Amino acid sequence: MADLDRDANPLMMLLAGGAGLMLGLLANPARKLAVQAPTMLKGEWDEALAAEHKATLAVFDLLEKTSSDDTARRSFHLMQIKHIIGKHAFQEENVVYATMRQRGLLEQAQHLNEDHGVVKQLLFDLTMMPKDDARWLETARTLRGNLETHMAEEENDHFPKLRAALSAQENAELAKAMNKEGLKLA
Ligand SMILES: [Fe+2]
Ligand SMILES: [Fe+2]
Numbered sequence: 738m739a740d741l742d743r744d745a746n747p748l749m750m751l752l753a754g755g756a757g758l759m760l761g762l763l764a765n766p767a768r769k770l771a772v773q774a775p776t777m778l779k780g781e782w783d784e785a786l787a788a789e790h791k792a793t794l795a796v797f798d799l800l801e802k803t804s805s806d807d808t809a810r811r812s813f814h815l816m817q818i819k820h821i822i823g824k825h826a827f828q829e830e831n832v833v834y835a836t837m838r839q840r841g842l843l844e845q846a847q848h849l850n851e852d853h854g855v856v857k858q859l860l861f862d863l864t865m866m867p868k869d870d871a872r873w874l875e876t877a878r879t880l881r882g883n884l885e886t887h888m889a890e891e892e893n894d895h896f897p898k899l900r901a902a903l904s905a906q907e908n909a910e911l912a913k914a915m916n917k918e919g920l921k922l923a
Contacts, residue, residue, distance in 0.1 A: 772824075772923035773916060782833070782912040783896040789825045790888040793818060797881045800874070808868035815868075819860055824922040826853050829891075832915045837895070840902050845895055852887045856880065 775792075779785035800814045830850060837846040859880040866873050900908060 769923040
């Protein structure tokens with residue numbers, strides 16, 4: 738009987754561990770859905786991306802309020818910016834720019850993609866640089882400037898052109914495909 742108990746306990750522990758793992762996997766999609774919800778609820782893909790642009794710049798506003806002593810705050814906001822931009826770029830590169838290429842907008846898609854490369858470089862520079870470095874906020878401002886130019890081009894030129902080139906159904910399909918990609922990194 739004692740032997741049975743000894744055998745049963747590790748089994749129960751294994752089952753409990755498995756249940757914990759299952760719960761973890763279930764919690765993850767729920768959290769991802771919550772992160773992607775603001776984008777999904779917008780409905781229109783271009784409006785959703787413009788809202789993400791705004792959300793990104795709002796975090797830069799918070800960065801601007803930090804002094805070189807606030808290294809923890811700078812690290813936290815940088816992490817937020819990297820998460821928002823990472824998900825945003827994944828949606829654009831994998832779906833929006835890919836659709837632009839399908840429609841013959843090759844040079845435009847290439848140009849936007851190169852902008853993303855520069856943004857990733859500046860994010861890396863900010864990650865590696867000590868957060869109390871005198872050049873840190875200057876570099877963050879350079880990044881913000883680059884982003885604002887890129888965002889304005891997307892919102893005022895590239896996105897309206899792509900929207901106009903697609904049927905209502907194609908625009909709806911684009912939004913669906915974009916949200917699917919966004920969920921992966923949400
Ligand atoms: Fe972009
Ligand atoms: Fe964008």
